[in-house]
Amino acid sequence: MTAYDDGVYTATTAAQRDVEITLEFALNQDKELDRLAHAKYLTESLRGLPSSLKVLDASRPWLIYWSLHSLLTLGISLDQSSKARAINTLFKCMNPSGGFGGGPGQISHVLTTYASVMSFVIAGGPGQGNGWDDIDRKGIYSFLMRMKQQDGSFIVHEGGEVDVRGCYCALAVATVLDILTPELLDNVDTFVASCQTYEGGFSACNNGGLQFGEAHGGYTSCSLSALTMLDSTRSSKLNTMFDLDALLRWSVHMQGLENELGGFRGRTNKLVDGCYSWWLGGSFSLFEYWQQAHDINCEDSEEANWVDEESCLYDREALQGYVLNAAQNAKGGLRDKPGKNPDTYHTAYNLSGLSASQHYIKYDSDRARQLAMNFVHNDDNDIPTERTLERASIRRFAYSSAMAWMPDKAAKSVRGGGSNITNPTHPIFNITISKSLAALKYFYCQ
Amino acid sequence: MFPWFSTMLYAERDDFKDLQPIPQDEGPSPLAPINYSPKCECRDPCFVGSLALKMTPDKDAMDMFRAVVHANEKSERALGLTEDIIRMNAGHYTVWHYRTTIIVELGLDIQAELKLMDELSTEFLKSYQVWHHRRLCVGLLATSTSPFASKDAPAAVTIAASPETSSPPPPLESSKELAQSELKFVAELFYATDDPKNYHTWVYRQWILTYFDKILQDEDRHLEFEFIESLIKDDIYNNSVWSHRFFCLFKLGWLQTTLEAEIEYVLSKIGIAPSNMSSWNYLRGLLKANRRGLNDERVLQFSETLVKAKSASDDMKPPVPALEWLADAALEDKNPIATKYYLQLKEMDPIRRHYWSWKSHLALAA
Numbered sequence: 001m002t003a004y005d006d007g008v009y010t011a012t013t014a015a016q017r018d019v020e021i022t023l024e025f026a027l028n029q030d031k032e033l034d035r036l037a038h039a040k041y042l043t044e045s046l047r048g049l050p051s052s053l054k055v056l057d058a059s060r061p062w063l064i065y066w067s068l069h070s071l072l073t074l075g076i077s078l079d080q081s082s083k084a085r086a087i088n089t090l091f092k093c094m095n096p097s098g099g100f101g102g103g104p105g106q107i108s109h110v111l112t113t114y115a116s117v118m119s120f121v122i123a124g125g126p127g128q129g130n131g132w133d134d135i136d137r138k139g140i141y142s143f144l145m146r147m148k149q150q151d152g153s154f155i156v157h158e159g160g161e162v163d164v165r166g167c168y169c170a171l172a173v174a175t176v177l178d179i180l181t182p183e184l185l186d187n188v189d190t191f192v193a194s195c196q197t198y199e200g201g202f203s204a205c206n207n208g209g210l211q212f213g214e215a216h217g218g219y220t221s222c223s224l225s226a227l228t229m230l231d232s233t234r235s236s237k238l239n240t241m242f243d244l245d246a247l248l249r250w251s252v253h254m255q256g257l258e259n260e261l262g263g264f265r266g267r268t269n270k271l272v273d274g275c276y277s278w279w280l281g282g283s284f285s286l287f288e289y290w291q292q293a294h295d296i297n298c299e300d301s302e303e304a305n306w307v308d309e310e311s312c313l314y315d316r317e318a319l320q321g322y323v324l325n326a327a328q329n330a331k332g333g334l335r336d337k338p339g340k341n342p343d344t345y346h347t348a349y350n351l352s353g354l355s356a357s358q359h360y361i362k363y364d365s366d367r368a369r370q371l372a373m374n375f376v377h378n379d380d381n382d383i384p385t386e387r388t389l390e391r392a393s394i395r396r397f398a399y400s401s402a403m404a405w406m407p408d409k410a411a412k413s414v415r416g417g418g419s420n421i422t423n424p425t426h427p428i429f430n431i432t433i434s435k436s437l438a439a440l441k442y443f444y445c446q
Numbered sequence: 447m448f449p450w451f452s453t454m455l456y457a458e459r460d461d462f463k464d465l466q467p468i469p470q471d472e473g474p475s476p477l478a479p480i481n482y483s484p485k486c487e488c489r490d491p492c493f494v495g496s497l498a499l500k501m502t503p504d505k506d507a508m509d510m511f512r513a514v515v516h517a518n519e520k521s522e523r524a525l526g527l528t529e530d531i532i533r534m535n536a537g538h539y540t541v542w543h544y545r546t547t548i549i550v551e552l553g554l555d556i557q558a559e560l561k562l563m564d565e566l567s568t569e570f571l572k573s574y575q576v577w578h579h580r581r582l583c584v585g586l587l588a589t590s591t592s593p594f595a596s597k598d599a600p601a602a603v604t605i606a607a608s609p610e611t612s613s614p615p616p617p618l619e620s621s622k623e624l625a626q627s628e629l630k631f632v633a634e635l636f637y638a639t640d641d642p643k644n645y646h647t648w649v650y651r652q653w654i655l656t657y658f659d660k661i662l663q664d665e666d667r668h669l670e671f672e673f674i675e676s677l678i679k680d681d682i683y684n685n686s687v688w689s690h691r692f693f694c695l696f697k698l699g700w701l702q703t704t705l706e707a708e709i710e711y712v713l714s715k716i717g718i719a720p721s722n723m724s725s726w727n728y729l730r731g732l733l734k735a736n737r738r739g740l741n742d743e744r745v746l747q748f749s750e751t752l753v754k755a756k757s758a759s760d761d762m763k764p765p766v767p768a769l770e771w772l773a774d775a776a777l778e779d780k781n782p783i784a785t786k787y788y789l790q791l792k793e794m795d796p797i798r799r800h801y802w803s804w805k806s807h808l809a810l811a812a
Contacts, residue, residue: 003721004683004719004722005721006718006720006721006722008682008718008719010680010681010682010683010684011642011680011681011684012681012683012684013683045478047478048478048480048481049479049480049481050481051481053480054480054481054534054535055535055536056480056537057480057508057535057537058535058537058539058540060478063478064477064478067478082477085475085476085477086477088473088474088475088477089472089473089476089477089478091473092471092472092476101540102537102539102540103470104470104471104472104473105512105515105540106538106539106540107539107540107543109539156539157540158543159543159546159547159582160539160543160578161574161578198692198696198730198731198734198735199689199727199730199731200727204645204649207653207656210652210656210693210697211693211697212648212649212653212656213649213652213689214645214648214686214689216645246730248801250727252798252801253723253798255798256797257797258796267643267685267686268685268723268724269683269685269722269723269724270643313800313801313804314798314801315797315799318797
């Protein structure tokens, strides 16, 4: 079965056919996760990038994040010296007026601020010289508030463009660092929800509610993660603001067929690409959270329980096959698809997707309730807000919800056996769960 | 072509000798450093166009840029320097932003800037910055008293490029020509770059249509639908075009047709390519936007015919989206036949077996 059998031949079907041919050789393979080769590839990138990659000069924190996160997902811990180098380099990108730029001396950017903060979570820790104590939380807050627009969106830098990546990165950073305020959150829900398209997936942005662009895997991941973070901070649920069924349907349809090795495409009628293993494959953990909220409204019925015997809505096993057999480059690093060069971006999102399809990451609502109950109110009031009571409640629920994502230890589906196992990654922040928990406890002083 | 262009290093240039280049402060043993070369390997202007992507933001230009920023210098030579760097790395958002402030503060010729963007948007099609900068330029031109401002008549640049706002004030009546030329540029770009699915380009086009919506006229709208139709004819699977059609009809509200006629239109396209998810999704969106369920008599009949016709021939499977429509419509109606359809889908489309199986459970419970 191929994707198109209508007897109509266009640029789309030609490109699709090429990919199907390219993927043919990978069809019946059973490659192992080549940890060693990828580790070598990643440590080499950290040492320095060849001249061909100088276009990434404004993405230094991203390079660090992709490499560090990949290493940790592979289960390779960082040596002290690399950690120290990461922390020093990141601090060189931090600006006195708040936030992190794409390199030393570059103006702050919401996306590189996300990459920097997540890298700090991975490489840093409490105590002098370990980074966490020295992150300028107040500065980052003031930067994010300067980027915040009336309609709930964020410009990505001073004078820069707007899209939902900005909303996601701003919220993820603010959630981890405990700098969420009602002012920061105002209208973000409306802005993000207005990016849902008629297809079900989300697009890049909207302008006064007029949604621009088509449904796209990357923007969908950002939107759904942002909505999940927003939802957990409030008592009235957001599930009526967007069409969950349409989103689910669209996401499920983005998974490629058997001859595409079950990889994900990012848009309808586009080609599969390894990075969507995370952007879409990784989103399925979040659906369960929303389905729970949904079920409260519906008549509960055993038959209608949304998970079937294998507890997932996409083909996990097939997706793992795409990552292992199509996306791995023989000399290390992972890629979009065979024939493309590997890079740290594709390495990170292929591995994150692999991890998400091996582990069952569940939102444990009992744990969330417990954590919320035991939450110690200790706000030092260093984040300026007019609405202190609301902030207190937001802190408590943001913390307990972010902490509630846990891998179900009993349930794993690891293609190729235990030697291919990766570390579980947090479905919202995309850093390993153990690092996420440690950082959350630290920044919320719990 | 580039008056400031020189094969000399900025550090050695006479016209920059009053500035002391500032090297990047990386700190000791940085992580993931970019290996700058002191000078680009290809500085021959003849090759700039074709090799720009492979060129590197060389240390020399960046060092001088830091010196310019440090001196807070807004000048023509600083403008030239920013262009030089952008050509080497179009993702350098700090440099783009500085360029904008130079243009605004000096009241420079926006029309010339837009012309430069014609070239750079083609070259750096996938750069967020190039499209954003183009928006800023168009916003400035559309709100200045002389829309096609020339050097002699500097644009009014008071509010439009204020860094904190993402959208400029409404365009002047007189900027219709500008809108039309932008639409033409984007349309040609799809062909010139052979990339009619480029995300940035579509978002930009939709911004143009939104921004100038009030001053565009029926003939412009008519042209837009002709443009859409020609792209669908080129490639019926191009989801970006379907998405754009939806945008024009239901987001901008350019209703040039009735719901019935639009359903007919989509069904005719599905008839050509029954497996095309783009048109099926569009049909779902169309009905939903009109607050209608999936149980549209014509669509049901159409889907049934498709399923039957394909099932009748031995080697053909019924198109998944047609069967899915029947299943979802039945589920919507709480018709038990939905289960049967979902189980059939589970057989036909095993990658999504868990999803179909879940849907069949929902149907059973309904």
